[in-house]
Amino acid sequence: MYSYMDNNTALYLERRTNYGANQSFPERLSDYYEAFSRFWKPEQVQNYRNFFGKNKSSTSSAENIPPYLVWQSAIEAKNVSDSIFLPINLHDKTQLVAYFVLYFYEPYPWPPANDTRRLIVYIDGERKNITTVPRTELSDDCAVVSVYPVNVTGTANVTISPAEGTTLPPILNAMEVFTTIDFSKADLLPHFYSIFCVCPYLFGVAVWFN
Template structure:
C-alpha cells in the first residue's frame, strides 16, 4: 500500500529511480523546469551516460534545449541507459538533434540511432536553425532501455540535443513487443500559425467561426501540453486547394476515446470544395523504400451544422485500394467521445503512397479530415544487437582502405 501511494503522488518518477516520463536536456549542466510545461523538469544527462563531452552553444534559442548538446568524439557506439517505469509498457521515445555548427567545421554529421539494439533511424543533421526530431512508439522489454548513437564515418561525430520518453496508456493498442512504430508525419489539417499555444491554457477555447483559405501551407510546431496527454507534436497545415475550417467553440478537455486526440487538433479540419470532390494526400516515405505502413486518420466535423438531417460519411483509399468506410460525427452531439479513428495496418508501401478520402454513398456533406498520423513498422522481434562496434569499425576501415588504394 505504501508503494502504491508513492506512485500516485509522484507519477513522473517512482521511488526506485525509474521514470514514467523522462526529459533529458543533453549536454546541460543543471536541471531546468520547462517554461511551457510547469510539471516537466528537464534532467541533465550525466546520470544516464558516462561517455561523450558537453558543449554549450553560443546561441540564445527560446527552446533552451538547443543551447547545449553532447558529442561523442571517441568510440563507435555510445549509449544512454534510461530507467523507465516498467517493462512491457508502451512508450513514446523522441530524440532531438541540433548541430548549430558547434565545432566550427560546417560539417553536420550523419549516424545511426538505435534502441535496445534495433535500428531506430539513420540520423541526418543539417545547418538548419531548427531542431530535427526522430520519434518511435515502442513497447519496452525491460525496465531499462538503451538508446545508442553509432558512428558510421570517421569524419562524422555523433551528437544529441535532447532525449525524451513518455509513458502511453490506452493508445495504439494493437502494437505489441514485436513491432515498433517509426513516425513519418503527424499533421493537424486546417490549422494555421495564428493560434498561440499560450492562449490554449484557459478552461475553454473560443474563437470566431471561419473558413480559412491560405495560399501556402503553414506549420505550428506544437500545441499546449494541457491538451496533449501523450506529449505528441502535431504539425499544423493549411491547404489552399481545400476549405480550411475550424470550430467556434470546443471544450478544453481531453477527447476520450481511441488515442485521445487533443481538442485543438479535432477543432480543425480540411474539407473538399464540393460534395462530389475527394481529398487527395501524398505521403512520402523516403529515404525508406519498401515498408509496412500504419495510417491513423481522425474524423470529426467541428462545425455546428444547423440542418439535423445532414449526414457525413467517407470512403478511404490507399493507392486506389478501398481500405475503410466511416461516418463523421458532428460536434452537435455534445459528447467528448464523438470522433472516429480509422487505423489501417499494415499497408505495404513502396517509397510513397496516395491517400484518397471520397464521399460515401448517401453522404450529404463534403468529405473532411482533421488529422493523420503515418508510421512505418519496424520489426523488433529479434531483440536487437544489429550493430557491433567491431563490424562498424571494419566497414569504416575498409572504406578508407579503398580510398587509399584508388
C-alpha cells in the first residue's frame, strides 16, 4: 500500500476522512471490512450534497485496499459546473512534503448509463490529475488518485472540478492526507555515551544523553 513510499520514508497521518457519512457511522470498522485497522473519520460538509448509498461490492482490489463501506458515502457538488473545495489544515506550519490519496466511486442510486463523471484534481491551484469515475455496473472498485510529492505549507487547498465532457457534478468519497518524514536525513537518536563496568560479581551499564 501507499506505493510511492520507500523504506526511508515514514508517513504522518494528517487526516483520513470518510466523506458524506454522519457521526453515527463508526470510525473504527470491524476487521472484516478493514483488515488494516485504519480509522476513517466520518464527516459531512456543508454546502455540498452529503449522501449515503449502497455498494454491490464487498471486497476491494483498488490501490491501498480501501474498505468498501467507505465508498458508499460521498459529498457531491450541487451543480455540474460547481467545484468541491476542501482546505486541509496541517499539523505543522512550516513547509512539508505531502501525500494525497483521493477515492471516487458511484454510490447507489447509480446515475443513468449515458451519464459520465469526469473530474480534475487541483492542489493549491495546481492541476494534479484528471480521472473518470468508473461505471458501477462495469466495475466493483473505486477510482484512486494518488499525488506525491506535493510541497505544502500550513494549509493545503484541495479542489475537485468538473472536467470537459462530464454530465455529473464532482464527487468525493474519501481522502487520506499524509506528510512525510525522511528517516535517511533525520537525526532520530540523541548522542549518548556509555561506560561498561565489569567485575567478577557485577556487570553494569551507565548511559547518559547530551
